[in-house]
Amino acid sequence: MVGKVIPLLPGGARGIAVLEADATRELLAQAHARASSAAGRASAAVKRAVNREKAVDHVARAHSAARAVAAADTTRDAAWHAYVAANHAIKATFYAVVTADAAVTVQDAAAAALDAAKAAAFAPDDVTVADAAAAAEEIAAGASNGAYGAPLVATIARIGHRLSVN
Numbered sequence: 001m002v003g004k005v006i007p008l009l010p011g012g013a014r015g016i017a018v019l020e021a022d023a024t025r026e027l028l029a030q031a032h033a034r035a036s037s038a039a040g041r042a043s044a045a046v047k048r049a050v051n052r053e054k055a056v057d058h059v060a061r062a063h064s065a066a067r068a069v070a071a072a073d074t075t076r077d078a079a080w081h082a083y084v085a086a087n088h089a090i091k092a093t094f095y096a097v098v099t100a101d102a103a104v105t106v107q108d109a110a111a112a113a114l115d116a117a118k119a120a121a122f123a124p125d126d127v128t129v130a131d132a133a134a135a136a137e138e139i140a141a142g143a144s145n146g147a148y149g150a151p152l153v154a155t156i157a158r159i160g161h162r163l164s165v166n
Contacts, residue, residue, distance in 0.1 A: 079121045
């Protein structure tokens, strides 16, 4: 965890300071993990695509957004690009051929991940919202894995429990 030392009582005999939690680095890393997972979901869907050309376009855009997250230097930019990756991942699922039940499961999970990514994009410094987006992305990746045989789901690290300053 990165932090700032802030003096509480200047001029005292002993310097008293507190570590102010700064989750920027963790938020950037988590946004990258969410975007990479969404890009992976899109790649898994393209393997079963009916209209391969359109699906490949969404996969390329999802991966491009994941690269943009990696290059982002602000949580706002990273969260926005993670949302864009999730948006293209759900669009790629529309072209995949699977059973009706699997399609509903995948698209419901992808829609929940998209909603959570959107919330994180509009609250880029909120750790609770980011952790909820990570949980939703894991569920979407699990649904994609079940339907398309995608790579195993990697756990996306949660930030909130590590920010305690006790």
